[in-house]
Amino acid sequence: MKRVVEVTINGERHELALEPYRSLLDVLRNEVGLTGTKKGCDVGDCGACTVLLDGKPVNSCLVLGVEVAGCDIVTIEGLQPDPERLHPLQESFMKHGGAQCGFCTPGFVMMAKALLDENPNPTEEEIRFGIAGNICRCTGYTRIVTAIQEAAKELSEGRSPA
Amino acid sequence: MRRFEYHEPATLDEAVALLGRFGDEASLLAGGTDLLVEIREHVHWPRQVVNIKKIQGIAALGYDERAGLRFGALVTAREIETSPVVLEKYPGLAQAARELGSIQVRNRATIVGNVCRASPSADTLPPLIADGATVKVYGPAGERTVALEAFFTGPGTTLLGPGELVTEIAVPPPPPRTGKHYIKHGRRKAMELATVGVGVTLTLDGGACREIRIALGAVAPTPIRARNAEDALRGRALDGAGIEAAARIAMDECRPISNVRGSAEYRRDMVGVLTQRAIRQAMEAVR
Numbered sequence: 093m094k095r096v097v098e099v100t101i102n103g104e105r106h107e108l109a110l111e112p113y114r115s116l117l118d119v120l121r122n123e124v125g126l127t128g129t130k131k132g133c134d135v136g137d138c139g140a141c142t143v144l145l146d147g148k149p150v151n152s153c154l155v156l157g158v159e160v161a162g163c164d165i166v167t168i169e170g171l172q173p174d175p176e177r178l179h180p181l182q183e184s185f186m187k188h189g190g191a192q193c194g195f196c197t198p199g200f201v202m203m204a205k206a207l208l209d210e211n212p213n214p215t216e217e218e219i220r221f222g223i224a225g226n227i228c229r230c231t232g233y234t235r236i237v238t239a240i241q242e243a244a245k246e247l248s249e250g251r252s253p254a
Numbered sequence: 255m256r257r258f259e260y261h262e263p264a265t266l267d268e269a270v271a272l273l274g275r276f277g278d279e280a281s282l283l284a285g286g287t288d289l290l291v292e293i294r295e296h297v298h299w300p301r302q303v304v305n306i307k308k309i310q311g312i313a314a315l316g317y318d319e320r321a322g323l324r325f326g327a328l329v330t331a332r333e334i335e336t337s338p339v340v341l342e343k344y345p346g347l348a349q350a351a352r353e354l355g356s357i358q359v360r361n362r363a364t365i366v367g368n369v370c371r372a373s374p375s376a377d378t379l380p381p382l383i384a385d386g387a388t389v390k391v392y393g394p395a396g397e398r399t400v401a402l403e404a405f406f407t408g409p410g411t412t413l414l415g416p417g418e419l420v421t422e423i424a425v426p427p428p429p430p431r432t433g434k435h436y437i438k439h440g441r442r443k444a445m446e447l448a449t450v451g452v453g454v455t456l457t458l459d460g461g462a463c464r465e466i467r468i469a470l471g472a473v474a475p476t477p478i479r480a481r482n483a484e485d486a487l488r489g490r491a492l493d494g495a496g497i498e499a500a501a502r503i504a505m506d507e508c509r510p511i512s513n514v515r516g517s518a519e520y521r522r523d524m525v526g527v528l529t530q531r532a533i534r535q536a537m538e539a540v541r
Contacts, residue, residue, distance in 0.1 A: 095260070112260030112303065115290070135291045137445065142358055148332075151358045154287050158260055159305065203358070224444035225356020 097161045101126070102170025110157040117141045119157035120167060128168035128198050132227070139226030142199040142206075143167050149206035151225075168198035171205060180250070181205060181243045190239030192230035200226050204240045212248050216241065255290070256299050262308045266392050266421065269306055274394060274417040276302040282419060283307075284327060285363040287355065288371050312421050317343065322427040327420055331360035331368070331378070343428055345539065346381030346436035346453050353377055353438045356445060366420050369402065372412050373447075375472035375515075379406075380453030381436040383469035383477055387425045393418030403469070406476035429465075432457045433540035435532045439524055441515065448472045449516040450524045454532040456492075458540050463487045468500075468529060473508035473521050480504035483529065492537060501529040 094109040101124060108123055117134070120126045120143070132140030134153045141152040144166040172179040181201050184190065191197040200223060207214060207222040214222065219240050220233075228236060263269040273280055281300035283289055284307065292298040306312070312326035317339040325334070334340050335351040354360055354368065354377045368378045369389065379402070387402040394417045402423070405412050414420070428434070436453045440446035451471030457464045466487050468480040483504040490496055510521035 093259070111257075113255045113257050113293075115255065135294060136287055136355070136359055139356065139358060145361075148361045149358050150361050151287075151356075154290050154359070154362060156260070156283075156286065156290070156305075159286075159307070206357075221444075222357060225358045 095158050097158055099160050099162070100164045102166055103173065108157070112156060112158045114157045115153050116143070116145075116155040116157050116160055116165075117152035120152060120165075123157075126167050126169050130195055130198055132195065132199075137225075137227070138196070138199075139203060139223075140196050140199040142202045142226065144202060144206060147206075147209070149203050166202075168202060171201065179205075180246045181208075181240070184239040184243035184246065185236070188239040188242060189235040190231065196226060196228045196230075200228065200236055204243065207240070208244055208247060213244060214240075255294050256296070258293070258300055258303045261302065261304045263304060263306065264308055264310075266309055266312075266419075269304055269309060269419060270392065270394055270417050272302070272304050273419070276304075277416065280304055282370075284367045285330065287359050287363040288367065306419070315340075317427075319427055321424070323425040324422055325365065326422050327366040328364060329366070331355070331363045331365060332357065334365055334378075335360060344381070344385060344425060344434065346384060346434040346455065347378060347425070349436045350377040350381045350438065350451070350453070353444075353446075366423060369405070369423065370412060370414065370420055372406050372408075372410050372476070374409050374474065374476055375448045375451065376477070377436075377438060377448060377451060377471070379477040380451045380469035380471040381434065381455075382423065382425065382453075383479060384434065384436075384453035384455040384467045385425045385428075386455075386467065387423055389420045390422040390424065391418050392421045397421075399424075403477075403479055408475050428455075429457050431459070431464075431540055433536040433538065435535035435539055437528050437532050437535075439528055447515060450510075450521050450528055451477075452525070452528040452532045454529070454536040456487075456533065456536050456540070458492075458537070461491050463490060463492050466533075468504060468533075470504065470508055470525060470529075472515075473510040473525055475509070478508065480507045480529065482507055487533075492533070497530050497533050500533070501526045504529045 130140040132138035136154045280302040283305040313328040315325040331351040439450040453469040456466040483500040510518040
């Protein structure tokens with residue numbers, strides 16, 4: 093039986109009628125049409141489906157759609173609400189070669205966003221610890237780590253008073 | 255994912271009633287990081303999924319000097335890993351939580367879920383057993399408290415009867431001059447299941463060992479205590495020869511199997527190495 097779920101996704105309220113056995117990932121992609129969040133392993137190992145659930149990074153494949161009633165979700169599409177601009181993390185991934193095939197990138201960017209929200213100036217070790225649940229088969233991670241470090245610098249400079 | 259009916263009980267009694275009504279057809283959902291994988295991989299097909307996250311009063315974490323640490327069934331691994339009081343008083347548990355899955359997984363996975371799933375290699379079990387944890391069980395006959403080390407009956411099975419669930423874990427406060435350590439041994443640093451896990455909690459009295467508990471994971475059908483090894487050390491001075499002898503006894507006490515993560519022989523050898531190492535680290539951590 094479908095259940096009606098009210099949820100805020102990228103700042104917009106949605107009322108969705110959901111089968112209980114649909115993952116949040118499938119709901120985002122198939123019901124809401126937000127296909128930026130990727131389905132990699134679908135069992136919580138790869139991190140490609142990472143979204144922010146009430147500010148915390150989770151694997152959306154391991155959350156049921158019906159569980160998020162009343163919650164606030166941010167996906168890669170909602171990271172930078174202004175369609176004319178990119179988020180500094182996205183700019184940095186482009187500039188430093190943090191994306192090759194790009195399939196893991198939305199998950200990495202969302203995880204990096206969560207990491208920097210909690211710890212604006214992480215060490216390399218803290219970054220590597222933070223992204224341990226995100227798999228990339230192209231880059232060898234070095235450039236992803238650099239991209240996150242550089243974005244952290246830019247974001248903290250932007251935050252400090254001029 | 256295979257189809258199921260979904261329930262959100264508002265109270266423990268409603269949850270118990272649902273479990274009673276559906277019996278073996280029902281699975282409890284808390285973090286979901288194991289259950290949803292099992293459903294998707296067709297390991298398990300519950301017709302009824304009972305989400306306990308709407309139940310009030312089982313999400314708290316607290317500490318006081320007399321009762322120690324208490325945390326409810328909905329407390330996540332990430333909350334444990336980042337809790338200042340857990341980091342200070344229960345560093346073995348904090349370390350084990352930190353090594354479970356990824357941050358994304360730990361933001362959902364609960365410690366009580368890790369306990370109830372009863373995997374022999376579950377990370378949080380050796381430090382909790384070494385710390386003398388108990389679980390509070392709620393069911394049709396009311397409430398009972400069980401020592402965690404007696405809670406497991408085999409791989410994936412526990413003492414939980416029909417209609418019962420775990421609502422809380424309690425861990426005694428550390429006495430003065432106590433040190434703790436947990437070592438997870440795996441093939442890589444992250445996103446790994448333990449090949450061997452060793453948790454040690456010890457309390458010193460002068461130079462002697464007043465109390466010690468050694469808990470081993472992934473080397474028997476359930477997590478176990480190396481009681482003979484503990485007996486060899488309790489009341490004695492903790493010197494190199496004594497620690498080595500105790501580690502050899504622990505090797506005899508474990509009953510490992512061979513699987514993709516390691517052979518029985520390798521696991522037994524690692525119990526010897528890691529038991530010594532964990533005891534020494536716990537001694538260094540004494541305060």
